[in-house]
Amino acid sequence: MKRMAAIVRVVELRKSFGPLEVLRGITFDVREGSVLTIIGASGSGKSTLLRCLNYLEQPTSGEVYLDGKPIGFRIEADGRRAPDTAANISRMRAELGMVFQQFNLWPHMTVLENVIEAPIRVKRLARKEAVDLGRRFLSKVNLLDKENEYPARLSGGQQQRVAIARALAMQPKVMLFDEATSALDPELTGEVLEVMRALAKEGTTMLVVTHEMGFAREVSDRAIFLHNGQIEEDGPPARVFSAPTSERCRQFLSKVLH
Amino acid sequence: MLDNFNHLVLPNINLLLRGLSVTAYVCFFAFLLAIALGSVACLVRLYVPFIRVVAIGYIEFCRATPIFVQLLWVNYVWPELFGFPKTVVGAGIIALALQSSGYLAETFRSGIEGLSKGQRDAGLAVGMTNLQIMRRIVMPQVVLVMAPSIVNQMTVVIKSSTLVSVIAIPDLMYEALKLVNTWFEPIEILTSTALMYIVAIFLISILAKRVSDHFRSKFGLAGLV
Structure with missing residues (x-):
């Protein structure tokens, strides 16, 4: 490997x-x-x-x-x-995916929207495809049940896990x-x-x-x-x-x- | 007094309402134009270094000139200098928009500068362009955070619009003054007019506050501001 x-x-x-x-x-x-x-x-x-x-x-x-x-x-x-x-x-x-000390989630978007924003805007994925992808990475950080929450409703640890999912969703090399x-x-x-x-x-x-x-x-x-x-x-x-x-x-x- | 009200205001209520609709029309377009001009001025000031000084000059000019002067200036001087506006209503809309755009530009700027750098960094890190970040991340948050100031500016436009009667735009104030000058009975007519302004501004403020509070609490922004 x-x-x-x-x-x-x-x-x-x-x-x-x-x-x-x-x-x-x-x-x-x-x-x-x-x-x-x-x-x-x-x-x-x-x-x-x-x-x-x-x-x-x-x-x-x-x-x-x-x-x-x-x-x-x-x-x-x-x-x-x-x-x-x-x-x-x-x-x-x-x-290159990046995870920040202060999470830096976008507060006006739901958890799922945070994760699929870049796949849609940057990779130009169709929304449905991006949603599937986003859910895959949210389940990877064990937050699938929070996909419709806004970041302010999550604990710091949950926010950081969303931020990790957001970075992973671009499937970066590093x-x-x-x-x-x-x-x-x-x-x-x-x-x-x-x-x-x-x-x-x-x-x-x-x-x-x-x-x-x-x-x-x-x-x-x-x-x-x-x-x-x-x-x-x-x-x-x-x-x-x-x-x-x-x-x-x-x-x-x-x-x-x- | 009630008697006077009955035979001065009620028979002319259609006239006043027509004036109110002109006020609404002028304010609506003035505010739209103000938002557009204010956004441009703010973005130039922040992000276009080589004409930044032009934006600063524009903003300061708009904020430092009395609305009364701007109205007369746009109405009488602009047609000579630039060949427009062609109508008094156009002049009124532009003059009101000018002044508000200066204030809105500064409101937008403080909103953008108040946003944590991390919000942009997060967008850059996933490969978003500056334009995408501005549209998708910065602007929505600036509007939410600055909603109270933006709504306040809207009410300022409505209040300032009472002055457009001096360039003969038939707005609510114009119609009211015309009635006063016909009957020489200012008490009922001006009181009713004031009430119409109060109700209009009150309704707009309440509605805007409802909407912005809804979104601000939904996103948890209420605690931030």
């Missing part, structure tokens, strides 16, 4: 906000079907990294490839880099999770982690920014520790979590693991 091909490739990615350099040259690959967790203190650039991958933030320099295709730029016939068209960028984004459980009460994180665990088991390629160290250790194939916009530690979770070589990573882990 797990192939060796790198589905996401990040090369020397840099991102500055004004004078502040948040990412300082990040390079890594993600194999198809694998789970990569990205850990680090707040302000280390984890969220910015994910947002650069689907071009919600425009990288200052460096390259991101999805399945071999560059995101946000194209190579002209003369070999020069040119910014890609908005339409192409949208198309590439659709192949799922990005940006602190998907950080805004949830502790008793609600379990139901979201359970869904994420199931996705990992099915072989979904996932990039997960998280503070749930136990989950990261158990589910991921590889973990990256970011510090000051650089990769400080990179390896299999057993090593990164138990025997990190970087002093900063050790300090960070001792703080979050008590």
Whole structure:
């Protein structure tokens, strides 16, 4: 099931906000079907990294490839880099599903409408087809019975599961999770982690920014520790979590693991 | 007094109602035009950097000019400058729309800016275009959140419309003044006229509030605003 091909490739990615350099040259690959967790203190650039991958933030320099295709730029016939068209960028984004810390469900649409909006508008599916698809993914996150509710009537954990279904409904090649459980009460994180665990088991390629160290250790194939916009530690979770070589990573882990 | 009412207002009620229908006609189209102009001004101000300053100038001009001046200006100056409007009713609609569009543009802008960035991000992340996000995600929420201000602006248009009588549009106020000047009995006629305005505005406010409350509670927006 797990192939060796790198589905996401990040090369020397840099991102500055004004004078502040948040990412300082990040390079890594993600194999198809694998789970990569990205850990680090707040302000280390984890969220910015994910947002650069689907071009919600425009990288200052460096390259991101999805399945071999560059995101946000194209190579002209003369070999020069040119910014890609908005339409192409949208198309590439659709192949990367993203789950946000704050869920970001659309409050004026029902649960089902949230899930089928993009399949209808972006993929141009017929409504009936989209509804079937939407229900399939809602049942995957165990929320089929809530399809006609509005988001405000759901708990945080339920909202986040809808957000996962919404991202999955576009059948993306890669799922990005940006602190998907950080805004949830502790008793609600379990139901979201359970869904994420199931996705990992099915072989979904996932990039997960998280503070749930136990989950990261158990589910991921590889973990990256970011510090000051650089990769400080990179390896299999057993090593990164138990025997990190970087002093900063050790300090960070001792703080979050008590 | 009741006697006066019986022989001043009742025999002329058709005249007043005809005036009211002109008021309704002028206000309806003025408000539609105001929404269109206001949306354009707001979107240009927010998203079209190189003519942004034009939109700001337009909005500030509309908001800073008294409606009375705008009415006379559109009615007497525009035909000379631009060749339109050709009728007083057209001039009245445009003048009322101008002023309201300035206020509505700012209402829409604060609605758009108040919407969390995450709402747009979620649309972008699933591959929606900016236009789709504007139409499907931003606008519906702005209208819901801003419904009270939008309705309020509608009542302002109705109240301002009483001034269109000065350019001889036969609206409710015009007909009422004509009756007053015929009989020199302002008490009953003006009181009845005021009542008609109050009832019209009251009904519109109630209806709009009902509708917007329904949607706001349905979507759970009531707690947000």
